[in-house]
Amino acid sequence: MIYxxxxxxxxxxxxxxxxxxxxxxxxxxxxxxxxxxxAAGGTIHWSVxxxxxAGDYLSAASxxxxxGMIATSGYDGFLYxxxxxxxxxxxxFVVAExxxxxxxxxxxxxxxxxxxxxxxxxxxxISTLIVSMCYLIPQMVGAGALVTPLLGFxxxxxxxxxxxxxxxxxxxAGMASTTYVQFLKGGLLIVFSTVLVIMLARNGLSTKPxxxxxxxxTLAAEVAADGTVTVQDEAYKVLxxxxxxxxxxxxxxxxxxVNWWHVVADxxxxxxxxxxxxxxxxxxxxxxxxxxxxxxxFYQVGHMSKIVMDGKEVESTGPVGLLKFLSLVNDGVVVxxxxxxxxxxxxxxxxxxxxxxxxxxxxxxxxxxxxxxGSKFWDKLNFISLMLALFFGTSALPHxxxxxxxxxxxxxxxxxxxVAISAIGFFYVLTLFMGIGAMVSGVIDVxxxxxxxxxxxxxxGIPLFAVISAIAFATILGTVSGLIVAASGAVAHDLMDRFxxxxxxxxxxxxxxxxAAVGVGILAIILGIVFKGMNVSFLVGLAFAVAASAxxxxxxxxxxxxxxxxxxxxxxxxxxxxxxxxxxLLSPTMFERYGLGRAAAPIPLDNPGIISIPxxxxxxxxxxxxxxxxxxxxxx
Amino acid sequence: xxxxxxPQSQEPDPAQEAKAxxxxxxxxxxxxxxxxxxxxxxxxxxxxxxxxxxxxxxAVVYGFGLIGLAIVMGLIYNHMCTRLEDTMRADAEKGx
Numbered sequence: 209m210i211y212x213x214x215x216x217x218x219x220x221x222x223x224x225x226x227x228x229x230x231x232x233x234x235x236x237x238x239x240x241x242x243x244x245x246x247a248a249g250g251t252i253h254w255s256v257x258x259x260x261x262a263g264d265y266l267s268a269a270s271x272x273x274x275x276g277m278i279a280t281s282g283y284d285g286f287l288y289x290x291x292x293x294x295x296x297x298x299x300x301f302v303v304a305e306x307x308x309x310x311x312x313x314x315x316x317x318x319x320x321x322x323x324x325x326x327x328x329x330x331x332x333x334i335s336t337l338i339v340s341m342c343y344l345i346p347q348m349v350g351a352g353a354l355v356t357p358l359l360g361f362x363x364x365x366x367x368x369x370x371x372x373x374x375x376x377x378x379x380x381a382g383m384a385s386t387t388y389v390q391f392l393k394g395g396l397l398i399v400f401s402t403v404l405v406i407m408l409a410r411n412g413l414s415t416k417p418x419x420x421x422x423x424x425x426t427l428a429a430e431v432a433a434d435g436t437v438t439v440q441d442e443a444y445k446v447l448x449x450x451x452x453x454x455x456x457x458x459x460x461x462x463x464x465x466v467n468w469w470h471v472v473a474d475x476x477x478x479x480x481x482x483x484x485x486x487x488x489x490x491x492x493x494x495x496x497x498x499x500x501x502x503x504x505x506f507y508q509v510g511h512m513s514k515i516v517m518d519g520k521e522v523e524s525t526g527p528v529g530l531l532k533f534l535s536l537v538n539d540g541v542v543v544x545x546x547x548x549x550x551x552x553x554x555x556x557x558x559x560x561x562x563x564x565x566x567x568x569x570x571x572x573x574x575x576x577x578x579x580x581x582g583s584k585f586w587d588k589l590n591f592i593s594l595m596l597a598l599f600f601g602t603s604a605l606p607h608x609x610x611x612x613x614x615x616x617x618x619x620x621x622x623x624x625x626x627v628a629i630s631a632i633g634f635f636y637v638l639t640l641f642m643g644i645g646a647m648v649s650g651v652i653d654v655x656x657x658x659x660x661x662x663x664x665x666x667x668x669g670i671p672l673f674a675v676i677s678a679i680a681f682a683t684i685l686g687t688v689s690g691l692i693v694a695a696s697g698a699v700a701h702d703l704m705d706r707f708x709x710x711x712x713x714x715x716x717x718x719x720x721x722x723x724a725a726v727g728v729g730i731l732a733i734i735l736g737i738v739f740k741g742m743n744v745s746f747l748v749g750l751a752f753a754v755a756a757s758a759x760x761x762x763x764x765x766x767x768x769x770x771x772x773x774x775x776x777x778x779x780x781x782x783x784x785x786x787x788x789x790x791x792x793l794l795s796p797t798m799f800e801r802y803g804l805g806r807a808a809a810p811i812p813l814d815n816p817g818i819i820s821i822p823x824x825x826x827x828x829x830x831x832x833x834x835x836x837x838x839x840x841x842x843x844x
Numbered sequence: 845x846x847x848x849x850x851p852q853s854q855e856p857d858p859a860q861e862a863k864a865x866x867x868x869x870x871x872x873x874x875x876x877x878x879x880x881x882x883x884x885x886x887x888x889x890x891x892x893x894x895x896x897x898x899x900x901x902x903a904v905v906y907g908f909g910l911i912g913l914a915i916v917m918g919l920i921y922n923h924m925c926t927r928l929e930d931t932m933r934a935d936a937e938k939g940x
Binding site (some may be wrong): 289293294296300440571574577578579591592599619625640768 | 860919925926
């Protein structure tokens with residue numbers, strides 16, 4: 209194993225789960241009415257709600273996904289932090305107070321407040337369910353990714369465990385237990401992330417980042433005109449070589465193990481640099497650097513090959529300030545590990561080779577998003593589309609919007625949003641340090657970038673790893689709880705009560721909400737298992753795109769355009785939702801997942817927002833203008 | 845419970861319209877600054893390498909700046925809204 213399950217981490221995890229279950233059971237006994245189940249009675253203090261907002265919003269994508277993306281792709285991952293935070297500005301300045309004023313339990317209430325329209329009730333409920341599902345998938349994927357190294361269970365066990373605990377939390381006390389789990393998790397996440405960043409700065413930078421870090425071997429070699437590779441060291445036997453994407457890779461046997469090496473030619477001659485490899489053999493076995501994973505021949509990676517401090521090249525810096533930490537990375541050279549796929553007879557090999565990258569490239573955009581030299585029109589459009597969806601997505605997420613109904617007044621809604629922005633903004637600044645820290649500290653597992661932050665914590669001792677891992681797990685519990693409350697509200701309140709007009713007592717509504725929570729939870733478990741292995745931040749980006757396309761045009765136009773009609777709102781939700789989902793299903797990333805290759809995708813756009821958001825606005829305007837009737841507009 | 849609910853009620857808010865106008869203005873200010881960030885990253889990403897202050901490049905300064913600005917603008921907005929609410933509520937009560 210690249211990292212062993214830790215008993216302390218397991219103990220912390222069990223402790224946290226027991227606490228959450230006890231809290232939920234206690235609050236569950238106090239949850240009798242629909243208002244207390246769906247909106248915690250509207251009695252949450254704005255400061256508690258603000259931190260709960262942070263706990264709700266700082267999901268697996270923020271903690272595991274963004275840190276992982278920064279650790280592997282540098283500043284590009286931080287763009288998600290900036291976009292996610294900027295979205296809160298829309299929520300504060302435009303959406304917060306009106307949402308509180310117009311709604312009761314769900315954001316459908318607010319959209320429908322002036323119309324009492326079946327179309328809005330149905331479309332907004334479906335949109336809530338779809339956005340919540342899109343957001344739930346990455347959380348569940350994150351749960352599986354986390355529980356595997358933490359507890360040593362397979363991915364699916366992690367997903368089932370998280371799903372079951374969250375179903376219990378939501379089915380007992382609904383929004384009340386969800387709020388306090390989120391409050392607790394939000395507070396702990398920010399405090400311990402701060403501790404981690406302080407320890408990182410105290411540790412400083414080093415070309416050999418930790419005592420256990422593997423010394424990558426370099427061999428003198430020669431390459432003949434026909435590509436034949438020979439090495440001088442007789443302990444190594446060359447088994448073959450291949451050229452891929454302008455790089456040559458040699459397959460060597462040493463000490464009974466077969467591994468892959470990267471051929472590098474510089475001014476001093478030709479050499480072979482040791483790489484990492486994962487080989488899937490024809491009989492289904494998986495070998496890590498030529499051996500089973502349990503043999504421990506596979507390493508955590510990421511280091512600096514050159515550090516320049518005060519004009520001199522040094523091997524280590526000692527403790528540094530936070531800004532100095534970033535500037536040292538900027539002025540040095542970071543060794544990242546780039547993945548390339550090699551077909552070796554019947555075996556499929558993933559080779560991760562050393563890719564020294566100037567720190568100045570790491571600390572600016574371009575390593576992941578193709579916005580630099582050689583980028584095409586669609587690449588740039590894709591980037592703009594992502595930033596647009598992140599900016600407009602936050603204030604359209606149903607599980608965020610329902611939190612406005614847990615406070616007593618619009619003023620409290622505003623204040624809690626400011627607390628949320630401060631807490632979330634502070635955390636997002638920390639993500640840059642944690643991600644870059646993981647990148648240069650020799651902790652990255654090339655198979656799972658999502659684990660970078662917990663593995664960085666492990667560098668500073670098992671207790672911090674245990675706490676951070678338990679918090680990461682709590683992160684998932686908190687966000688998933690919020691999503692399931694939102695989805696159960698859509699089913700029980702929007703669909704059953706308002707759309708279908710099913711006669712229910714207050715107690716009956718609570719029961720319907722609980723049953724809906726169980727159903728949504730089970731669906732989330734299934735999807736979390738199916739989507740194993742996808743980057744959680746990428747998946748959340750898609751959820752933002754669907755939310756921004758389906759919900760935001762309706763919210764904004766209801767508030768600011770007096771000619772908006774019920775049919776216009778219902779139509780824009782439908783068009784925004786369908787167009788965003790269709791573009792996602794036809795995107796290059798999905799075609800790669802279908803096994804058809806990125807080039808086969810009909811539209812070379814991974815992020816749909818730039819098409820689907822304007823389309824949704826346009827639909828609302830056109831339908832509203834076509835359906836103007838006295839007494840049926842937002843003005844009435 | 846671990847707290848007391850804030851002493852607010854859902855009474856009519858005379859400052860509602862003024863607050864909405866203020867919110868929209870501040871939204872556009874932030875939106876323009878955010879758009880500037882996206883445009884530089886898209887059109888001239890190399891510009892982000894330029895060192896600006898304290899050894900940090902434009903990418904870090906602009907990114908941290910956007911996060912900090914959101915917090916500062918939020919606090920200003922809250923201060924102005926609270927003042928509007930108090931003033932207009934007092935005016936409305938005087939009018940009655």
